[in-house]
Amino acid sequence: MFDFTLVMLISLGLGLLAGGVMHRADFCMTATFRDLFLFRSTTLPAALLVLVTVSAVLFEGLHLAGALVQFPLPAYGLPSLASLCGGILFGIGMVLAGGCVVGILYRLGAGARLSLWGLAGLIAGSALYAEIHPLWSTFAKTTTFAAAVTLPQWSGLPPWIFVLALVAVTGLTIWRYPAAFVPPVGWRAVAGYIPPVYAALALAGIGALSVVLLGVPMGVTTSYAKVAAVLEQALLSEHFAATEFFQGQTLDLTLPLAAQPLRGGPGPDFDGIAAIQYPLIIGIVLGAALSAWHLGEWHGHEGATRRQQFSVLCGGFLMGLASRMTPGCNVWHLWGGLPIFAGQSILFLLGILPGAWFGGRLLLRWVLPDDHQGGRR
Amino acid sequence: MNKVRVERIDVQGQVCPSTLLLTLREVNRLQEEIRSGAVQIEVRTDNRHATVTIPGAVKSMGMTARVHKEENGYLIQIGAEKVQ
Numbered sequence: 273m274f275d276f277t278l279v280m281l282i283s284l285g286l287g288l289l290a291g292g293v294m295h296r297a298d299f300c301m302t303a304t305f306r307d308l309f310l311f312r313s314t315t316l317p318a319a320l321l322v323l324v325t326v327s328a329v330l331f332e333g334l335h336l337a338g339a340l341v342q343f344p345l346p347a348y349g350l351p352s353l354a355s356l357c358g359g360i361l362f363g364i365g366m367v368l369a370g371g372c373v374v375g376i377l378y379r380l381g382a383g384a385r386l387s388l389w390g391l392a393g394l395i396a397g398s399a400l401y402a403e404i405h406p407l408w409s410t411f412a413k414t415t416t417f418a419a420a421v422t423l424p425q426w427s428g429l430p431p432w433i434f435v436l437a438l439v440a441v442t443g444l445t446i447w448r449y450p451a452a453f454v455p456p457v458g459w460r461a462v463a464g465y466i467p468p469v470y471a472a473l474a475l476a477g478i479g480a481l482s483v484v485l486l487g488v489p490m491g492v493t494t495s496y497a498k499v500a501a502v503l504e505q506a507l508l509s510e511h512f513a514a515t516e517f518f519q520g521q522t523l524d525l526t527l528p529l530a531a532q533p534l535r536g537g538p539g540p541d542f543d544g545i546a547a548i549q550y551p552l553i554i555g556i557v558l559g560a561a562l563s564a565w566h567l568g569e570w571h572g573h574e575g576a577t578r579r580q581q582f583s584v585l586c587g588g589f590l591m592g593l594a595s596r597m598t599p600g601c602n603v604w605h606l607w608g609g610l611p612i613f614a615g616q617s618i619l620f621l622l623g624i625l626p627g628a629w630f631g632g633r634l635l636l637r638w639v640l641p642d643d644h645q646g647g648r649r
Numbered sequence: 650m651n652k653v654r655v656e657r658i659d660v661q662g663q664v665c666p667s668t669l670l671l672t673l674r675e676v677n678r679l680q681e682e683i684r685s686g687a688v689q690i691e692v693r694t695d696n697r698h699a700t701v702t703i704p705g706a707v708k709s710m711g712m713t714a715r716v717h718k719e720e721n722g723y724l725i726q727i728g729a730e731k732v733q
Contacts, residue, residue, distance in 0.1 A: 298698035303665065310666065311673075313702070370664035384695070386664060456701040457708065461716055465701065571695055571721040575662025584664060640670060 276547035278529065282485050283548050287555015288562070290478050290490065294378040295560035296464050297471030301602050302366040302375055305628035310636075318445075318452035319468035320606065325442040326476035327611035332435045334484060341487055344422045344612050346525040349599070351421075351615025354412035358598030359605075359620035361590050363627020366602065367635055369393065369587025370580075373493050373601045374556055376588070381560030383571040389581050393588020394493070399500035400589075401596035402538070405517035408597055423613035434613050464567045479607050486548055487525045487534070489608025492556075493595040494522065495549040497538035500592075505540050522599070538596075583639040587631075653686065653728075659693045661722055668692065668699040669706070676707060676727060683712055686729040695722035703727070 293299065304316035335343045366372045369390045371379055376394070380387035401408070420426035424434055446453050455467030466474070482490050497517075505512040512518060521537040523545050536545030564570040576584075595601040598620055600609070609617025656675060660668045672692050682688035692703065700723050704714040707727050717724040 295697075298696070300665065300698065303698065307666065307669075311669065311702075311706075315702075370666075382695075384662065386662060456705050458704050458716075459701050462697065462700045463718060465697065568718075568720075569695070569697075569722065571661075575660065576664055580664040580667075636670075639664070640667060 276542075276544075279486065279527065279534070279544075279547045280551040283551035284555040286478055286482050286485075286490065287552040287557075288559040289555075290374075290475060290552075291378050291381055291556035291559025291561075292563040293466060293471050293474045293478070293559075294374065294556070295382055295563040297466040297468055299466075299468060299471045299475065300375050301372045301606065302370065302628075305363060305624060306367045306632050306635075309629045309632050314449065314452040315456065316468055318449070319472040321442055321445065322453070322469050323472035323476050323607060324610045325438050326473060327479050327607060328435045328438050328613075330476060330480040331483060331611050332431050334480065335431065339484055341526045341528045341531070344425070344614065345483060345487075345489060345608060347488060347523055348421050348609055348612075348614040348616055350416045351418050351619050352412045353415035353417075353619075354408065355598050355616040355619035356623045358594045358596075359623020360594075360627040360630075361597065361623075362594035362602060362620070363624040363629075364631040364634065365397075365587045365590025365592075365594055365627075366624075367587065367628050367631025368583045368639070369591060370584055372603070373496075373591055373595065374490075374603050377492070377553060377556040378560035381557040382564040382569065383561075385572055385574055386576045386581065386584055389584040390588035390591075391496075393585045393590075394496040394592035394595075395500050395503070397589040397592020397594070398493070398497035398538075398596055399504060399592075401593050402497070402500065402504070402515050402517040405515075405596075418615055421614060421616075423615065423618070426615070431612070464563070475607065479611075483608075485529060487528050488523075488548065489604060490552060491601060491604035491608065492549050492553050493592070493601040493604070494536070494538055494545050495553055496592055497596060498540060498546060498549075501538060501540040517596075579639055583635070654682075654688045655691055656688060657691045657693070661693055661695045665696065665698075668694040668696045669702055672699070672703055672725075672727070673706060676710065676712070680710065680712075683727065684729050689726060689728040692725040692727070693719070693722060694725065697723075699723075700725065 304320050307313040334340050376387045376390040424431040459465050501518045518539045523536040525534050527534045534544035536543035605617035605620040679688050700716045707714045713730050714727045
C-alpha cells in the first residue's frame with residue numbers, strides 16, 4: 273500500500289498557507305459574485321480575474337517546462353448541462369450560506385460557529401446526491417455536447433494561445449478599470465490585512481504548488497461526500513451497500529513526486545482523495561485559526577438569528593448537492609479548471625452568476641430584513 | 650456645543666453581508682444628520698472585509714470612518730469629516 277504521509281504533509285502545508293491568506297484577506301468567493309450584484313463591487317471579481325490569469329500562466333509555464341505529469345489536469349470531465357445546473361444551484365447555496373466550501377472553513381477556523389451549520393448542510397447535501405446519482409449521471413451523459421475536456425483540445429489550438437488571449441483581456445481590463453485592482457483605501461490601517469489582489473497572487477502560487485506536488489489543484493468537496501458515506505455506513509449499512517455512488521472511483525492520477533497512481537472516490541475508505549483533501553481541510557481551518565489568534569481576533573460569537581442559521585444550513589445543503597452534480601466545487605473549477613479552460617468549469621462559472629444573483633434576492637427577501645432591525649442596539 | 654447622538658449597530662457573528670448591508674442602510678437613513686455632525690454610527694463587527702469596504706463606501710458619500718481594534722473584533726465609527 274502506498275504511504276500517504278508525504279501527500280498528507282504537503283496538503284496540510286498548502287492548507288495552512290491558503291487558510292492564513294484567505295483569513296487575512298477575507299478572500300471570499302461568495303462575496304466575489306454576490307457583491308457584484310448587491311453592491312456593484314468589482315474589487316473581488318478583479319482579484320479573481322488576476323487569480324485565474326496568473327494561474328493560467330503558471331500552469332501553462334509548468335506544462336511547457338515539463339513539470340506536470342498529466343496535462344490537462346486530471347479529474348475534469350466532459351462538459352455537459354450538469355455543470356451549468358450545478359453552477360446555478362451552487363451560486364444560490366453559497367450566497368445563502370454566507371460563504372463557499374472553503375469560506376466556511378476559514379471562517380470556522382477564525383471562530384465563526386455559524387459555519388458549523390454550513391458544514392452540516394454540505395454533508396447532508398452530499399448524502400442526498402448519492403440517492404439521485406444514477407439519474408443525474410444519465411442526465412450528464414445525455415447532455416454532454418463536446419468530446420473534449422478543454423477549449424484547447426476542442427479547438428485543436430495549443431493552450432498557450434488561450435493563455436495569451438486571457439492575459440491580453442486581463443491587461444486591457446486593468447488598463448481600462450485600474451481602480452478595481454488597487455488595494456482599498458486605508459487598508460494599511462487594518463492589522464494584518466492582505467488586499468484581495470495580493471491574496472489572489474498568493475493563492476495562484478499555492479494552487480501551482482498543489483499542481484506540481486500533488487498533480488491536482490485544490491478541492492475539498494469529495495471529502496464531505498466521504499463523511500456522508502461514513503455516517504451512512506454506520507447508521508444505514510444495508511442502504512449504504514446498495515448505493516452505487518459510494519462504490520465509485522472519481523480520482524485516478526499519477527502522483528508527481530513518486531510516479532505512482534493515486535486513486536480515490538466518495539466512499540468511506542481512507543484513499544487518495546482522503547489523503548489529499550482531509551489534511552487540506554484541516555490545514556485551512558488551522559491556518560485561519562493561527563492567523564486569527566496571531567491577530568488577537570479569534571472569537572466565538574453567536575450573533576446569528578435562527579433564520580440565519582437555517583439559511584446557512586440550507587445554503588450548505590445546496591452546495592453539497594451541487595458540488596456533486598457539477599461535479600466539483602467553486603475552488604476546483606474557478607482556481608483550477610478555468611486556468612486550463614476546462615469546459616466544465618466555464619459552464620460552472622456561467623451557472624454561478626445567475627445563481628448568485630438569485631441567491632442575493634432570496635437573502636434580501638427572506639433572511640436579512642428582520643435581522644437588520646434586530647442588529648441595532 | 651450640541652451633543653452628538655450615537656447610533657450603535659452590533660452585527661458580530663451574523664451571516665455575510667449583514668455588516669455592509671445594515672451599515673449602508675443606516676448611513677442612508679441618517680445621512681443628513683451624520684453630515685451635519687448630529688449623529689455618529691458605531692458598528693461592532695467581526696467581519697474583516699467590512700473594515701475596508703465600509704470606510705471606502707462612506708468616504709464616497711462625504712463621510713469618514715475610523716476603524717478601532719477591539720478584543721473580539723472591530724469598532725467602526727462613522728461620522729462627518731469635521732467631527733472625525
